[in-house]
Amino acid sequence: MxxxxxxxxxxxxxxxxxxxxxxxxxxxxxxxxxxxxxxxxxxxxxxGIDRQLRTSIQDVTLPATVTVSVTIGAHRPARNKGGAYRIQVEDEGTSFQLVYFHARGDYLERTLPTGSRRIVSGRVELFDGIGQMVHPDHAVPEEDANDIPSFEPVYPLxxxxxxxxxxxxxxxxxxxxxxxxxxxxxxxxxxxxxxxxxxxxxxxxxxxxxxxxAATSPARERLAYDELMAHQLTLALARLRERRSQGRSSKATGRLQSKVLGALPYRPTGAQTRAIAEISANMADENRMNRLLQGDVGAGKTLVAFMALLVAVEAGGQGVMMAPTEILARQHLAGLQPLAEDAGVVLELLTGRDKGRERIAKLDALARGDIQILVGTHAVFQPDVVFADLRLAIVDEQHRFGVRQRLELGKKGRHADVLVMTATPIPRSLALAQYGDMDVSVLDEKPPGRKPIRTAMVSTERIDEVVERLRAVMATGQQCYWVCPLVEESEILDLTAAEERFKRLRAMLGEGVVGLVHGQMPPADKDAALARFQSGETKVLVATTVIEVGVDVPNATIMVIERAETFGLAQLHQLRGRVGRGDAASTCVLLYQSPLSETGQKRLEVMRETEDGFVIAETDLAMRGAGDVIGVAQSGMPRFRVADLEQQADLMAVAQSDARALLMDDPALEKPRGQAARTLLWLMRQDEAIRLISVG
Incomplete structure (x- = not known):
């Protein structure tokens, strides 16, 4: 190397x-x-500060930063220690004062002698009708005029x-x-x-x-491109290496898929059909698949994922689907079970709860190949979990799963294909930054029969009316989520808010019908509370945002989000997606505290006007900026010093295609432009990429 x-x-x-x-x-x-x-x-x-030389401060609207030629007049030393030392000066049109505090008089008399000509530059303000420049930024002899830039750059400090x-x-x-x-x-x-x-x-x-x-000035745009290019080269090298690591061809026969499609009560959407075709083609070729399946809430990712798993089974192998929590793993199991029955394949669940004999029996069946599809939590990573022939690993909710775990999972099978699913619509520029090493399939249509969710904005002053409405809905047997606000990022305060709301709702709606779930609960208690809600035993679930990802209760038709203005758009959209999963019409109530700020108002109105997660994500990015939208710290998102992902999404796309094209032509970066690109990688601190070239 x-x-x-x-x-x-x-x-x-x-x-x-x-x-x-x-x-x-x-x-x-x-x-x-x-x-x-x-x-x-x-x-x-x-x-920057405009320091162009002027003839006088007379025609300037003060206060302002001014640069002007002056004749130095009388010095008036301070009367008391640390007081104002004043120097009278005259420009072409008027006179004003230079003022210094804690000044050394002998120094000022030496550098600004009475009668000399100087160029002074600094902020001029009016005090009692007299112009004053306090502590000039510059005071130089006229022959040194060039020492003062006509436009002075101002740096972060x-x-x-x-x-x-x-x-x-x-x-x-x-x-x-x-x-x-x-x-x-x-x-x-x-x-x-x-x-x-x-x-x-x-x-x-x-x-x-x-x-x-401006980001669009030629110099800055070029530097932003360099930064994005180095990042995309790193991702493209990772992708190239991934593709070079032998994959295996898993060809679909369609035997099992046709059974499932035949049993469906509806036809898949165009987007689903397209995604299934892309994944099948990817799995059939010799290279290893590394694909992201991005779909909005309710876009039908489960069906696409299951069809991909069937490709692995049709090719004589196994598939695994992983979720970040046990609740989500069980939910996947519930969603996939009927499809597995239609196809006639063996589907099993493996979580940390499996102990003793039961676990050993499952592991044996898996190693023999009797279990064709496994659904699990990260318990699947444990060394004693061995597959007979793992062809496809599907990871749900990428942001809980780093690149390292993606690779770990791939190692479980000899060259297994990897498909990552996310329910968070990500703006294109961020998807390129975060998943540039992957190929992407997007589900941007809703399956037929999904009813739109009505979204209403209601002031917190009308909270009692909302509770009455809940009472009426509960009488018809339907259920409701009540999400409490995020209190200043403090889990302790979040908790207090949730517990208070829980007590008040319990007092108003009766014992036993209101449940509570929050992040501080032991996992078993959380699961139990969610299970009671899923079974319909509790009718209202008060929660902090722990329910953002995943719980599926078709009978829940109302989502109340308290202090909705404190949430980000992506989060509001995720939360709203928890309802509208059954046959009944659903409503999302955005409870806000007035007066709303302009951005708060805009955010809630966007929610009211559209259910399209991609539109919402782009608006969120424009309003809040990249760091906030995906929480840079936990997302593994790169931080760019010059490039601006909100404004330069197109530049990121150009950088990605350029990086891929360069590597197609020169995979080892040996030719002159390739060598130059290596220098760029070093310059941009992309040492990771340098390692990939030397290993690749």
């Missing part, structure tokens, strides 16, 4: 190697995510690091950038009118106007 190119060494040295950065200051930079000179290159100014330090440090880092060979496809670069990397990084740090700070 070739190491980092020597030309990049200075960019990855310690920060104290930069002029003007001492050991003490170097320790402060990591707060800004800056560990080496290279990180300073990608810490771009977020705004942290305690102890000033703009001056930041400016000097970034300039020192810019001097270390070596000439680099171009890694961007020449047509792409010409068409987008992008500068070379060296020019782009210089321009991005020396904006000439506000327009140069």
């Amino acid at each position: 070739r190491g980092r190119p020597t030309s990049l060494f200075p960019l990855f040295a310690g920060l104290e190697t930069l002029a003007g950065v001492g050991p003490k200051t170097a320790k402060l930079f990591p707060q800004l995510g800056v560990e080496a000179p290279r990180d300073l290159l990608f810490t771009l100014p977020h705004t 942290t305690a102890g690091v000033t703009q001056k330090t930041m400016f000097k440090a970034t300039r020192a880092a810019l001097n270390l950038v070596p000439p680099l060979t171009e890694w961007i496809d020449p047509n792409q670069k010409a068409q987008s009118n992008w500068p070379d990397f060296g020019q782009a990084i210089q321009d991005a740090h020396a904006p000439q106007s506000v327009a140069d700070l």
